Amino acid sequence: MGCRGLHLLIWVLSILCFACFCCCQFIPQDNYLINCGSPTxxxxxxxxxxxxNSASKLLSTPQNVLASTSSKPVTSSKDSVLYQTARVFTGSSKYTFSIRQSDRHWIRLYLYPFVYDKYDMSKANFSVSSANHALLSDFSVNSYVVKEFSVNVTSSTLDVTFSPSGDSFAFVxxxxxISVPNKLIADDASSISPPVVFQGLLWQALETVHRVNMGGPIITFENDTLWRTWVPxxxxxxxxNLAKSVSNIPAVNYVxxxxxxxxxxxxxxxxxxxxxxxxxxxxxFNVTWEFKVDPGFQYLVRFHFCDIVSRNLNQLYFNVFIDSWIAIRDLDLSTYLTNTLAGAYFMDVVTVKTVxxxxxxxxxxxxxxxxxxxxxxxxLEIMKMNNSQGSLSGPTAGTTSSSSKINVGMIVGVVIGVSVAAVLAGILFIICWRRRKLAAQGHTKTWIPLSTNGGNSHTMGSKYSNGTTTSIHSNLGYRFPFVAIQEATNNFDESWVIGIGGFGxxxxxxxxxxTKVAVKRGNPRSQQGLAEFQTEIEMLSQFRHRHLVSLIGYCDEKNEMILIYEYMENGTLKGHLYGSGFPSLSWKQRLEVCIGAARGLHYLHTGYxxxxxxxxxxxxNILLDENLMSKVADFGLSKTGPELDQTHVSTAVKGSFGYLDPEYFRRQQLTEKSDVYSFGVVLFEVLCARPVIDPSLPREMVNLAEWAMKWQKKGQLDQIIDSTLAGKIRPDSLRKFAETAEKCLADYGVDRPSMGDVLWNLEYALQLQEAVLQGDPEENSTNVIGELSPQVNNFNQDDNSFSASQADVSIADDLSGVSMSRVFSQLVKSEGR
Structure with missing residues (x-):
């Protein structure tokens, strides 16, 4: 190669190196670095x-206290200069930053307590908030610490507010x-329970709790493009002793x-x-690391992988766990980065709320x-996610609270604990005394649900009678003896099994x-257990409705948990859609099934x-009787809704994969609209007759709700409906049905219709199917949901009964076992819900 060619090659390599270097550098749009309390x-x-001081226009404070010290914290020499001074706040104060790039930003607080004049910063107690998030609450620090937070900024300014607690003060x-690179935090991640895609990370405030370099030394901020510190x-x-460290930095491939x-x-x-x-x-064996965290929060765990140990592709397969949950099974990194050895890769996983x-x-x-x-x-990076109140505050490792607060809390706790123990002891004594007395009289404890004669209803409680019976006609709801259930099921003959669920x-x-019955026997190894058993009895003992499966009785002998229901001759709706050999349903039958289920759910939401x-x-969980009338079943996970002055119930996420409301999953805030979302998935399932999740299909088709919504938004939903329905659905009926399902699947609960509105629209879809309506004021009927539904929602029309939309089924037919005056009064109370 000549001299000229060599120079050309060097020039090309220089350009490539410069391009690679530039692509690895990050220049933040917003880059505020403040040396607090310092004149220089x-x-x-x-x-x-x-x-x-020179950036004083950023700071709003009632009193300027600039503190300084000659002592040096035990930290790296290059940033120790930041800890020589501090800004002390005696009242609520804030820094206000102009934001050029509305996106995720890092907020880093450098804190090192020292004594200045009358201010002993180790005794400071304060809170810090920003972007509507509580970052720290009643925080105190006794050693050098850097707190790193990541918040999504949507406005043109960002305030970081320091608020002293009580008579204390704050400091920094x-x-x-600093602006964060756009792709550093994606909107979605994997979730360990339920194993679905978690969405909504962009709106989460995060706190970096741990950032760890496995198998290597500390990486200080000057060696990280984004000025992060990674600890060994x-x-x-x-x-x-179960682990060993390896290193092969030159092998790393960024692809x-x-x-x-x-x-x-x-x-x-x-x-x-x-x-x-x-x-x-x-x-x-497993290699395990243990990290301190604050209980009561979910965490975003980011795993960093790079196969620097294998000599060939497809040699390394392993499992990854978070606590006892399996986060990644049979991980083969070469399948994620095709034909690349030592490719750098990361995975994000969201944990359950920690206890x-x-x-x-x-x-x-x-x-x-x-x-x-x-x-x-x-x-590895572990980042705390804000709770449902938008807060990241909680007990923090390396911090201390006021000792007086601890002592007061301890005293109050002891007093309350002793009082509660005394009350419980008294209650236990009374219960034992009553049981001995009843046993001496030869009485048997039974359970009696709602009466069915239209008279006064019974709530669930301890009822007593002389003996038991296995006839539902003479006296409903007795506690069944185990031997009677053995006899009824031919000693739990396996050939008599008609279904298997999470309970058993x-x-x-x-x-x-x-009398034919369905007997659900709890599996001791099931994840569902006593709580679901009790909830099922409690819920079904409080109401009766023609579209809710009736509970006949239960058995809790011999540590068994058995529930006895009315028998539903035609099995599940799912069985009539796919996979079980049941005859296919016509479009009219499917509409009637959906309408019945909607009535049952509407009653649950408003009828109590x-x-x-x-x-x-x-x-x-939608069952069909001998006449294909639908009834909603399985109330083991049910929850009583929020009080009138509340908007939601905060609870751990439970439900079934594919039907789960994404807003409920993100916020852990349960409302009736969570049921509406799940019902919307059912509507598309009814229309397309396929599983809601089918991993065997191409990626874009795996999730039914997402797939159907894409076709619906293109106006071509008729291209994916059940082939047995092709040409048998009137276009107006299909349009109304699809619009209803689409609105049910709105991202936010407030945008979804109520079950009453869903019911109205399904009945309207049935009318459109059976006859062409004359003079329809709005043939497209795109925005009819929520309008023209007085028969469903206005319970004040009539003092005795009301019409269920255009159908000739009255509420009296829907209810059996609850006095009409009681039900009606409860419905009236619920009309504003």
Missing amino acids: NATVGNRVFVSD NALEV DRSFLVEA EGGATPLIAPNTVYGTATMMNSENDPNSN SNKIRISVGPSNLHDVYPNAILNG KVYKGELNDG AKAVIHRDVKSA
Whole structure:
């Protein structure tokens, strides 16, 4: 090669290196670095922290207290200059920053307590808030700490407010407000329970709790493009002898579809901690790390992977765990980064709400055959997510609260505990005395649900009678003896099993008087148990409705949990749609089934003193009797709705994969609209006759709700409906039905219709199917939901009864077992819901 060619090659390589360097650098649109309480600027590496005196227009405070010290904190020499001064706040004060890029921003607080004049900063107690989020509450610090938060900024300014608690004061040594790269935090992540895609991360405030470099040394801010610090993992290992460190930084590949240097530097991906399983092909253990966290929060866990240990592709398979949950099964990194060895990759997983102050992260060998046991982890970030109140505050490792508050809390707790214990002891004594007395009289405890004679209704409670019976005609709702259920089910004959659910198996049975029943027997190994058993009895003992499956009785002998229901001859709606061989339903039959289920759910939401939220609406929980009349079943997960002065019930997320309301999952705030969303999925399931989740299909078709909504928005839903319905649905009926399902699946509950409105629209779709309406004022009927439904929602029309839309089924037909005056008064109370 000539001299000219060599110069050309060097020039090209220089351009490529410069391009690679530029793409790895991040220049934030907003970059505020404040040296608080100092009269001068401070230079840390290549960054200049500006004095908040010279940036005084940013600061609003009732009193200027500038503190300084000559002592140096135990930290890196390059940023120790930031801890020589502090701004002290004696009243609520704030820094206001102009924002050029409305997006996610980092807020970093540098805190180091020292004594200045009368201010002992180790005794400071204060709160910090920003972007409508409580970042710290009643916070105190006794050593050097950097708190890093990430908030989504949607306005042109961002306030960071410091508020002293009580008679105390607040302080800060240095402050950063910096734009975050757009792709650093995506909107979605995996979730461990339920195992669905978690969406809504963009609106979450996050606090970095741990940022760890597995198998490598500390990485300081000057060696990270985004000025982050990564600490070594050795102190977090539960059994260090089970792990070994490896390093191969030159091998790291940043490829399309994987991580970038902005996600983590190559010094993170180029080192790893792996199983110490060398020369032992039978190794079977996990490498585990333990991290302190605040209980009561969900956490975003970011795993960093790079296979720097394998010599060839498809050699490394392993499992990843968060506590006892499996987060990633049989992970093969080469399948994510096709044909790339040592490709940098990361995965985000959202945890359940923690109850402990520790999270354990583990990696271990896969159970696949012919795979050498090994597992690695290169880096880890654990970020706290804000709770339903938008707060990140909570007890924090390395901080202390006021000792007086602890002592007062302890005293109050002891007093309350002693009082409660005394009351419980008294109640226990009375219960035992009554039981002995009743046993001496030869009485048997039974349970009696609502009466069915139209008279006074019974709430669930302890009722007593002389003996038991297995006839539902003579006296409903007795506590059934176990031997009677054995006889009714032919000793739980496996050939009599008609279904299997999360609670256990369901058997067909027949009582002594010939009455057919369905017997649900709890499985001791099931994740559902006593709570669901009690909830089912409690819920179904409070109401009766022709579109709710009736509970006949229960059995709790011999540690059994058995529920006895009326028998539904035609099984589940799901069974008539796909997969079970039941005959297909006509469009009219499907509409009538949906209308019946909507009536049942509408009654749950409005027909009682407080709304009852089913929480597990799906086609498998809609049963059909011998006349194909639909009834809603399975109330084990049901919840009583919010009080009148509340908008939601805060509760752990439960439900069925594919039907779960994404807003409920994100916020853990349950409303009736969560049932409406699930019912919308059922409507599309009824129309398309396919499973709501089918992993065997192409990616865009896996989730029925997403797939159907795409076709609906294109106006081509008729292209994907059940082939047996092709040409048999009137276009207006299909349009009205599809519009109803679409509105049910609105992202936010406030935009979804009530079940009463859904019911009205389904009945309207049925009318459109059966006859062409004359003089329809709005043929498209796009916005009819929520209008023209007085028969469903206006319960004040008539003092005795009301019409259920255009149908000739009165509420008296829908209810059996509740006095009409009582039901009507409750419906009137609910009309404003």
